[in-house]
Amino acid sequence: KKAKPTIIVIFGATGDLTWRKLVPAMYNLYLDQWVDPHFAIIGVGRSEMSNEGFRSHLLDGINKFSRTGKAKPEVWEVFAQTIFYQKADYDQDSTYTSLKKQITALEDEWGGAVNRVFYMSLPPQHVQQIATKVGEAGLAPDDKLSRIVFEKPFGHDLESAKKLNQFLLTLFHECQIYRIDHYLGKETVQNIMAFRFANAMFEPLWNRNYIDHVQITVSEQLGVEDRGSYYDHAGALRDMIQNHLLQLLCLIAMEPPVSFDADEVRNRKVDVLHALRKISRDEVHHYAVRGQYGAGWIEGKKVPGYREEKGVLPDSNTDTFAAFKFFIDNWRWSNIPFYLRTGKRMSESISVITIQFKPVPHQSFPSQATENWQPNRLILNIQPQMGIRLRFQAKRPGLKMQLNPVDMLFNYKENYPSGSPEAYETLLLDVMLGDATLFMRADQVEAAWEVLMPILHKWEANPSISFPNYASGMQGPEESEALIARDGHNWIALP
Numbered sequence: 001k002k003a004k005p006t007i008i009v010i011f012g013a014t015g016d017l018t019w020r021k022l023v024p025a026m027y028n029l030y031l032d033q034w035v036d037p038h039f040a041i042i043g044v045g046r047s048e049m050s051n052e053g054f055r056s057h058l059l060d061g062i063n064k065f066s067r068t069g070k071a072k073p074e075v076w077e078v079f080a081q082t083i084f085y086q087k088a089d090y091d092q093d094s095t096y097t098s099l100k101k102q103i104t105a106l107e108d109e110w111g112g113a114v115n116r117v118f119y120m121s122l123p124p125q126h127v128q129q130i131a132t133k134v135g136e137a138g139l140a141p142d143d144k145l146s147r148i149v150f151e152k153p154f155g156h157d158l159e160s161a162k163k164l165n166q167f168l169l170t171l172f173h174e175c176q177i178y179r180i181d182h183y184l185g186k187e188t189v190q191n192i193m194a195f196r197f198a199n200a201m202f203e204p205l206w207n208r209n210y211i212d213h214v215q216i217t218v219s220e221q222l223g224v225e226d227r228g229s230y231y232d233h234a235g236a237l238r239d240m241i242q243n244h245l246l247q248l249l250c251l252i253a254m255e256p257p258v259s260f261d262a263d264e265v266r267n268r269k270v271d272v273l274h275a276l277r278k279i280s281r282d283e284v285h286h287y288a289v290r291g292q293y294g295a296g297w298i299e300g301k302k303v304p305g306y307r308e309e310k311g312v313l314p315d316s317n318t319d320t321f322a323a324f325k326f327f328i329d330n331w332r333w334s335n336i337p338f339y340l341r342t343g344k345r346m347s348e349s350i351s352v353i354t355i356q357f358k359p360v361p362h363q364s365f366p367s368q369a370t371e372n373w374q375p376n377r378l379i380l381n382i383q384p385q386m387g388i389r390l391r392f393q394a395k396r397p398g399l400k401m402q403l404n405p406v407d408m409l410f411n412y413k414e415n416y417p418s419g420s421p422e423a424y425e426t427l428l429l430d431v432m433l434g435d436a437t438l439f440m441r442a443d444q445v446e447a448a449w450e451v452l453m454p455i456l457h458k459w460e461a462n463p464s465i466s467f468p469n470y471a472s473g474m475q476g477p478e479e480s481e482a483l484i485a486r487d488g489h490n491w492i493a494l495p
């Protein structure tokens, strides 16, 4: 399904996200003819820039970051003509009246109302003001055609998220609001639903009777880079767990949806969030571990500690690592632990979900045959490797009975050598199509905050822990090993 004629207005158009992700994604959608020839991008930013200057800045971004490599000159030439820049003060009404003029002029030229997408690609402190002005100026009049897209962070805690949701609902309908969680656009993340709900083979095993526990790891080698001033107010729990990791958990744990209707899928996900066991403040240390990286080595290069990073307070107690044990109190998952961990400056850049199955009920083999025995595991590789690995036991060839774990592998590279779209391609096309399945609904965002609030409160009330507690290039603090070891498990080594 191709997108209808669309005008995308990007607020914060000179920023990094537009340059690295949004416009390269739009270019690829254009290249693959997913968008209508009647298409325009209006970049709005505070810097002085001409249309030409803006276009060449974006071309540089496409050349550097597009998954299809450098822009094809003949495609770029046409695509560039769809891009405009407007310097603007976000608090001036004139910004919005002139946007309105520009939008209606294009609509008149194209012969009627088109999709209008307003993309908030700027820090949260500007978002409310701009959204108000967009609403008040009547820029998004039609709830079927006008949509507004928000990047995270969506609120700083439960209370602020609720306030923001309530406020936006005074200006727009929920169906117009698209809250991005870019993990949901990743090919391998979308494939979790395909894997679970398009195959009859695994679903009977997908419950407390056969699954021992689940591990979700999103580890990054990157530090905070130049985002210190944002990150130091956020931390790993707000930056990654509240959104990306809890969404992965929802996809693994949700009940099968009756259809792929946006609300049906999101209802099933929010059911999981509601079933997450609430932890009291006193129990936080049994369920959650935080960490902060110190100096260390990544791939043979010395890197500074978090507190030495630009924009970070020298005595900062912000978490750059977080690990949790969650329980989902429902029939399917009663008492099955879900272990989640994420961190910056870890040994590997890898996102992986491991489903560990229970052992066989009775081991018939003599003990020497089972020396290498390992539990059955289903390993969903999200990135950078993309694939699914099923680990089971086989007989090692030889005259003795010797069990050995082997893998059955589905690998994207081999099966689909032409590659996969970037998350932002999928998500931007969905916005243009008006399909909100992969976006966060207000109640999902709030339910995710709700479960994390006792942990945030506890951590913020007791900031005086001895950070840094892991060196860059390690797998997080020792307490994270202890969290899982208490249950007789260990974090499965990153491949």
Ligand code: BG6
Binding pocket: 220, 222, 239
């Ligand atoms: C973002 C976080 O949402 O996700 C970043 O703000 C993090 O801190 C990034 O680095 C990770 O995304 P990806 O797609 O590189 O795994």
